[in-house]
Amino acid sequence: MKRRKNGTYSTKTGGSSKFRRRVFYIDHAFPLLGHIAFGIIDRGTNLLQVRPSSLCPLSCIFCSVDAGPLSRTRAAEYMVNIEHLAEWFRQIAEYKGEKVQAHIDAAGDPLTHPKIVGLVEKLRKIKATSVISMETHGLLLSTSLADKLDDAGLDRLNLSIDALDPSLAKRLAGANYYNIMRVVEVAKYIASSLKMDLLIAPVWVPGLNDEEIPRIIEFALEIGAGKHWPPLGIQKYEAHKYGRKPEGVKPMRWSEFYRKLEIWEQEYGVKLILKPEDFGIRKAKRVPCPFKKGExxxxxxxxxxxxxxxxxxxxxxxxxxxxxxxxxxxxxxxxxxxxxxxxxxxxxxxxx
CATH class of the missing domain: 2.40.50.140 (Nucleic acid-binding proteins)
Known part of the structure; x- marks a missing residue:
């Protein structure tokens, strides 16, 4: 992927040329507050979302942001300079005046950034940084990369495993090349051999992976996920305006979702109904908004x-x-x- 003079990259994001999209490089000339797909998001807590890349190698059939090679709504993707991103994090954290968590996530998968290890290293060197966490579906994860992230100072990896059945996992990921057994082996390695913690975060898509959720709970407990934080973060599928909507799937009511989590909590003896305080997240000073709606x-x-x-x-x-x-x-x-x-x-x- 070569950089062009106009600051963009050209990349093929799928197996066919019809999925070709530009990757726009966000360097020091761009501010990093204000966009959902890149930069930093401050929701008024002591946690900042850090988004280095909007690319994703998967096309999950329930994806809330229509990510991946099969996206029908995206016109471009973004890749952020990590020095620039770390500096903006430092400035915002200093403004908040307290220790701040860096949660590296994406409207895609952060592991698509070629310098993701370097980003973790830079965030760890910032005095105001407390916890560094990251989320991924794991396609690009390996034991070698996990070692590097661990050495760089990553505290927790939130790993999205939506099914342990290989065929169903591929179907949910929208990718025949998704190998859940490989992801499982890396998860076992992280839980048993590294300092970083592991949280397994499936999306429960009613009617598709109902039977898989108990299996995933058992898997997380068996491998020793959740050394310092909860081992699981089960997410409820929601239908979003620009997201993908699996045929025949209707989002369950929140009351039904929590009732089932309570049953599983009793059955497995593990906390599944999570709150921000379970992760040390609390309200904090928010970066001022320079605009008013309607102006x-x-x-x-x-x-x-x-x-x-x-x-x-x-x-x-x-x-x-x-x-x-x-x-x-x-x-x-x-x-x-x-x-x-x-x-x-x-x-x-x-x-x-």
Whole structure:
């Protein structure tokens, strides 16, 4: 994957040329607050989401953000310079004035970043960093990479295992090349041989992997996951606007979900209904929002949008996604927009 003069990469994200998408390189010229797919997300706690890459090698059939080679909504992917990302984390953590957790996640899989180990190393060197955690589906994980992440200072790996049955695991991952048995072996190695903790985080998709969830609970307990934190984080499938919706699957009610977790808690003697405090997460000072919903302002277009009919823009040292547009982004041009959303520090603007 070679970098072009315009700051983008070209990459094939699937087995066919029709899945070719640009990977846009986010360097020091870009702010790292304001976008859902890259940079840093501050939701007003002592945990910051750190997103180095939006790429994903899988196309999970329940994916809430339509990630992977089979995405129908994405126009571009993003890859962030790790020095730039670590520096923004440091500045935001210092603003909060307390120890801050770095949770490396993605609207994809963070292991797609070629310098992911270096990112962990840089975050660990920041004085304000407390816990460093990371989530992955494990396709790109190996014992060698796990060793490097452990040495770099990763405290916990949240590993998404949605089925132990090989055929079902491939179906849920939307990828025939997904080898769950290989992922299982790496999980066993991490739990038995490394300092980092392991949390198994399946997504329960009703009607598809109901029988797999008890098996996954038993697996997590058998291998010794959860040395310092809960061993499992079972997630409820939700249907999202831009996410994939498996045919015939209807999200269960929260009351039903929690009732079943309570039954499994009694059966297996393990905590499954989790709260932020189980991970030391609490409210903390939030980075100020420089925009107000409904205000109009001028933004500068800097690149392609993440989704179709979007452009990437900047204003007031923040990223703004300009939605409802057509054609290639007029990079360098200033346009007027109305801010239509500022929720959780993710900024959307509509052109005027």
């Amino acid at each position: 109009t302002l001028r933004v500068r277009v800097v690149g392609p949008g993440w989704l179709k009919n979007e452009w990437l823009a900047v204003a007031r040292n923040r990223v703004v996604s300009v939605v409802g547009v057509e054609g290639p982004p007029p990079v360098g041009r200033g346009i007027r927009v109305e801010i239509i959303s500022v929720k959780d520090g993710i900024y959307l603007g509509a052109p005027l």
